[in-house]
Amino acid sequence: MSDVVTDALSLARQATSDDVSTPPHVAVVGVGIAGVSAAAVLADAGVSVDVFDMGENPGGRLAVRDLTDPPWPGHIVDVGASHFTVTEPEFAERVQMWQQQGLAHQWSDTFAVVEGGNTRVETGRMRWSAASGLRSLARAEVSRIEQTGAGRIHLAHKVSSVAVADGDAVVDGQRYSAAVLACPQPQALRILDPETTTALREQLQSEWNPVISHTMVFTDREWPDHGLWFINGSPVLTSVADDGARRGDRAAVLVAHSTPDVARAHFDAPESAADLLTAATCEVLGITAHPVATITKRWGLANPAAAASGEFAADASGRVWACGDGWAQLARIEGAWLSGRRAAQALVARLRG
Numbered sequence: 001m002s003d004v005v006t007d008a009l010s011l012a013r014q015a016t017s018d019d020v021s022t023p024p025h026v027a028v029v030g031v032g033i034a035g036v037s038a039a040a041v042l043a044d045a046g047v048s049v050d051v052f053d054m055g056e057n058p059g060g061r062l063a064v065r066d067l068t069d070p071p072w073p074g075h076i077v078d079v080g081a082s083h084f085t086v087t088e089p090e091f092a093e094r095v096q097m098w099q100q101q102g103l104a105h106q107w108s109d110t111f112a113v114v115e116g117g118n119t120r121v122e123t124g125r126m127r128w129s130a131a132s133g134l135r136s137l138a139r140a141e142v143s144r145i146e147q148t149g150a151g152r153i154h155l156a157h158k159v160s161s162v163a164v165a166d167g168d169a170v171v172d173g174q175r176y177s178a179a180v181l182a183c184p185q186p187q188a189l190r191i192l193d194p195e196t197t198t199a200l201r202e203q204l205q206s207e208w209n210p211v212i213s214h215t216m217v218f219t220d221r222e223w224p225d226h227g228l229w230f231i232n233g234s235p236v237l238t239s240v241a242d243d244g245a246r247r248g249d250r251a252a253v254l255v256a257h258s259t260p261d262v263a264r265a266h267f268d269a270p271e272s273a274a275d276l277l278t279a280a281t282c283e284v285l286g287i288t289a290h291p292v293a294t295i296t297k298r299w300g301l302a303n304p305a306a307a308a309s310g311e312f313a314a315d316a317s318g319r320v321w322a323c324g325d326g327w328a329q330l331a332r333i334e335g336a337w338l339s340g341r342r343a344a345q346a347l348v349a350r351l352r353g
Helices: 003-012 033-044 089-100 136-148 185-191 198-203 245-248 260-265 270-285 332-351
Strands: 026-030 046-050 062-067 076-078 104-115 118-130 150-154 160-163 167-170 175-176 178-183 208-217 228-232 239-241 254-259 291-305 320-322
Touching: 026 104, 033 046, 033 136, 033 150, 033 245, 033 332, 046 136, 076 254, 076 270, 089 104, 089 178, 089 332, 104 245, 104 320, 118 245, 136 150, 136 245, 160 178, 178 185, 178 245, 178 332, 185 208, 185 291, 208 260, 208 270, 228 270, 239 245, 239 270, 254 260, 254 270, 260 270, 260 291, 320 332
Parallel strands: 026 046, 026 178, 046 150, 104 228, 178 320
Antiparallel strands: 062 076, 104 118, 160 167, 167 175, 208 254, 208 291, 228 239, 239 254
């Protein structure tokens, strides 16, 4: 067991246990991959759990857009996270389940690196994708949580305050045995009561980078079959993904991710970066055609400038916990899933005394 889990359990056991006479009831804020991972552990343990998210769909930054117009109607585009990798046995087991359900599939273990005007092809860890977009993985977890009978998902519900009072976590005025904040640290800080969650707030101080995701729809494929390009040293781009390759339908659709500087410069009007991102992508991939359609989306809290230490955090009261990709020591989706899982496992141990 890691030191951070041990420390969290120690905090929990030192906390008051006024709620032991009633069944535990936990709130999870965030229904991204960390939130559904945490909620699944709690629900599987028989803990009643309410999961809240301000979005209308589960998945958080596992976002997708469905194309409805020619030339690729019905194609699903990953406009948020682009793929995931697998290293830890716990996550590998879950990915195997997704694969057996027909949700996840292996994409490619090769990719292109563009640097100084040169392109080289490298081999690395297998990248995984999802036929119906990465959001489908979060949807599958939500369905599984609801099927336990212990979990309830509340979408389009923005949590405004989380505090600790009289041995309870208080979420928008409702008392819970504990609350798990499975959202980016800056979002968690906005809703945490500064007077009753001081210790946790100190652990959540972090800087996050913005990104603009730019989808380009072409009539024909006019680029090498590298699947994924990492662009080093560009003032405009960090990566480009061949969405038709990762989806498996060979649609002529590319998704580029901007540098943080471009995202900051165009944050108030992300569509103003469309021509810049299109031109940079076409130059890197040698494309002469112009896209027939584009989709530009901003992400204000795309990724942390540096991962926090440990796997999750807990307030000194043992009533409020925080997890997510801000603690991801591994690749983002796997790290977020493991962070949510480990936080919830420690919380279950606390609730069981």
